[in-house]
Amino acid sequence: MAVPILKQGPFLIASIQAALTDTDVLQLRDDVMSQVTRHRSRGIIVDVTALDVMDSFVSRSLRGIAMMTRLRGAETVIVGIQPEVAFAMVQLGMNFEDVQTALDLEEGLALLQTQEGPADGGS
Amino acid sequence: MADPTDAASSSDGSPETSADLLKELVTHLSANRTNLRQEWARRIGEARLLTALTPEEIFNEATSVYDNYVEVLETGSVEALQDYARNLSERIIPRGVETDEVLGIVLLLRDVLARSLFQKYQTDFDYLNQVLDAYEPAANRIANTVAINFVQERERVIRQQQEAIRELSTPVLQVRERLLILPIIGVLDGQRARQLTEQLLRGIRTNRAKVVVIDITGVPTIDSTVANHLVQTVDASRLMGASVIITGLSPEIAQTLVTLGVELGKVNAVGDLQGGIEEAERILGYQVSLGSDSIEDSQLR
Numbered sequence: 001m002a003v004p005i006l007k008q009g010p011f012l013i014a015s016i017q018a019a020l021t022d023t024d025v026l027q028l029r030d031d032v033m034s035q036v037t038r039h040r041s042r043g044i045i046v047d048v049t050a051l052d053v054m055d056s057f058v059s060r061s062l063r064g065i066a067m068m069t070r071l072r073g074a075e076t077v078i079v080g081i082q083p084e085v086a087f088a089m090v091q092l093g094m095n096f097e098d099v100q101t102a103l104d105l106e107e108g109l110a111l112l113q114t115q116e117g118p119a120d121g122g123s
Numbered sequence: 124m125a126d127p128t129d130a131a132s133s134s135d136g137s138p139e140t141s142a143d144l145l146k147e148l149v150t151h152l153s154a155n156r157t158n159l160r161q162e163w164a165r166r167i168g169e170a171r172l173l174t175a176l177t178p179e180e181i182f183n184e185a186t187s188v189y190d191n192y193v194e195v196l197e198t199g200s201v202e203a204l205q206d207y208a209r210n211l212s213e214r215i216i217p218r219g220v221e222t223d224e225v226l227g228i229v230l231l232l233r234d235v236l237a238r239s240l241f242q243k244y245q246t247d248f249d250y251l252n253q254v255l256d257a258y259e260p261a262a263n264r265i266a267n268t269v270a271i272n273f274v275q276e277r278e279r280v281i282r283q284q285q286e287a288i289r290e291l292s293t294p295v296l297q298v299r300e301r302l303l304i305l306p307i308i309g310v311l312d313g314q315r316a317r318q319l320t321e322q323l324l325r326g327i328r329t330n331r332a333k334v335v336v337i338d339i340t341g342v343p344t345i346d347s348t349v350a351n352h353l354v355q356t357v358d359a360s361r362l363m364g365a366s367v368i369i370t371g372l373s374p375e376i377a378q379t380l381v382t383l384g385v386e387l388g389k390v391n392a393v394g395d396l397q398g399g400i401e402e403a404e405r406i407l408g409y410q411v412s413l414g415s416d417s418i419e420d421s422q423l424r
Contacts, residue, residue, distance in 0.1 A: 078362075079364070081362045081363055082328075083321070083324030083325050083327070083328055083359075083363065084324075085362075086324060086359040086360075086362040086363050087320055087321075087324060087355065087356075087359045089359070089362060090355040090356075090358040090359045090362070091355060095358045095361075095362075096361075096362055097389075101361060101362050101363065101364050102364035103327070103328070103331055103332075103333075103363055103364035103365070104331075104364075107331075107333075107364055108364075111364075
């Protein structure tokens with residue numbers, strides 16, 4: 001199942017709706033990269049609320065997406081990691097150390113907006 | 124033809140004899156109730172069992188157990204004894220009676236009764252044998268019942284208390300909008316640490332917390348497993364968008380952690396709870412000022 005990517009102002013929101021196959025993940029990566037390029041987005045939010053398991057491939061790919069978009073000048077925030085998922089990930093040593101995370105979509109948007117803030121010149 | 128009849132009559136005969144013997148036993152035990160009961164209570168005192176109870180209490184309980192004992196021999200049903208044993212356990216466990224004491228008194232009673240049987244039937248060895256055949260299984264069953272009930276009751280109490288401790292031990296408190304405090308008191312073992320993590324992560328979700336202060340002032344020691352678990356908890360909270368501040372690391376624990384080489388570089392640690400809350404407020408953007416107008420004014424000018 002493909003992941004819908006929505007444009008919200010200067011940000012993109014990719015909301016994962018169901019468990020992802022490896023192909024879906026790669027598709028998501030390509031989609032995000034092309035959309036970032038097309039819209040010149042400043043930030044991407046990946047919402048994983050619907051995932052109640054996250055295997056190493058998915059988390060590695062999400063981290064990869066974050067690294068790639070950073071190279072295009074867009075910051076990626078992963079939001080909605082479930083408590084069980086969070087602890088399982090940490091136990092597997094997937095700490096997402098260099099990726100930003102937030103509680104939910106709202107928090108993620110707020111986080112990106114504060115980071116954008118200074119650039120907007122306090123409009 | 125003759126064989127089945129024989130078998131039938133003998134199989135008919137043996138339970139009857141055994142029942143007869145038990146009946147005789149019961150009569151004997153009822154007749155000597157006072158003596159045997161006293162003897163038993165005396166032996167309990169001698170063996171220094173049930174020291175948590177007064178002699179009168181021991182005598183009263185001994186009487187009840189004795190009567191129940193005889194009743195079991197008479198009816199063959201252990202249900203009443205089970206109830207009594209459970210009830211007795213409930214009463215004496217809080218007073219610090221140990222399993223070996225309960226086992227000890229039941230075995231003593233068995234001994235006292237067996238001795239009285241020996242005394243009575245010592246002239247007729249064959250008959251004594253038969254009496255013991257009838258008595259032993261019943262007595263064993265009674266000893267089993269009492270001991271098992273005692274242990275079960277004890278385990279039930281322990282389980283209940285563990286449950287209570289588990290419930291009480293890790294409160295997740297909200298002090299301000301989006302600021303949680305998790306005071307930990309007492310020894311942190313693996314299971315408690317796991318539970319703590321679960322409750323904390325769930326608390327972050329339900330309270331939409333942004334900062335969590337974990338205060339471990341009340342934790343005397345920490346081992347490497349728990350320390351690593353704590354680090355994992357910090358990481359997992361970060362994945363959920365909350366930053367964690369650990370406060371109240373005692374000098375001993377700090378030393379242990381460094382000696383163990385636990386990776387604490389990424390953990391935000393502050394000396395005490397007050398400092399932790401101040402740090403949290405700073406992160407959340409609160410500014411604390413004294414309420415009095417004059418002070419505020421003088422600071423503004």
